[in-house]
Amino acid sequence: MDIKPVRFISKETEVGFDEEPTLRKKPGPPDHFTWDGRVWEITEILASWQDFSRRGDKAHNMTPENAAAASRRGSWGVGKFYFQVVTASGRAFELYYDRAPKSASDRLGCWVLYREIKVIR
Numbered sequence: 680m681d682i683k684p685v686r687f688i689s690k691e692t693e694v695g696f697d698e699e700p701t702l703r704k705k706p707g708p709p710d711h712f713t714w715d716g717r718v719w720e721i722t723e724i725l726a727s728w729q730d731f732s733r734r735g736d737k738a739h740n741m742t743p744e745n746a747a748a749a750s751r752r753g754s755w756g757v758g759k760f761y762f763q764v765v766t767a768s769g770r771a772f773e774l775y776y777d778r779a780p781k782s783a784s785d786r787l788g789c790w791v792l793y794r795e796i797k798v799i800r
Contacts, residue, residue, distance in 0.1 A: 680725070681799040682763065682771075690714065692774065692792040703787060706776050708762040714792050719772070723765040725798065731758040763796065771796045 694709035695718075708727060711720045760776045772795050778788045 682725075683797045683799060684794050685797050686795040688714070688772075688792045688794055690792050691789050694774075694790045706760060708764060709774075709790070712772075712774060712790065712792060719770075720767040721764045722767050725763040725765060725771065727760070727762045729758060729760045761793075765798065771798045 693713045695711045696706075697710045700706040708724045709721060711718050713719070758778045760778075761773065762775065763771065763773045765771045773793045774790060775793055776788060776790050780788060
């Protein structure tokens, strides 16, 4: 299976779950998301992965031992959970949950619809 990018979107989106995740900062794939004025029902998960890399100022604020552990399991406010999904209409997308808090009053992070993709099977 090959994945080809179709369109770069990179817009914050609302997602929904049939069953809420046990840990909000470590979610599984959503069941639907909202984009372009409509709700997109997810019918298939093609791939999922997480990236706990520390970037920018956060890349150098830990001892090497702690940074190695954080890159495997994550640390507060750092990391993204990626999902490549197919919707009921047959269109495919990549979205991610960014654990970084927006502000002191909004500490949950956000979901981003990253891009539309084409799946070549």
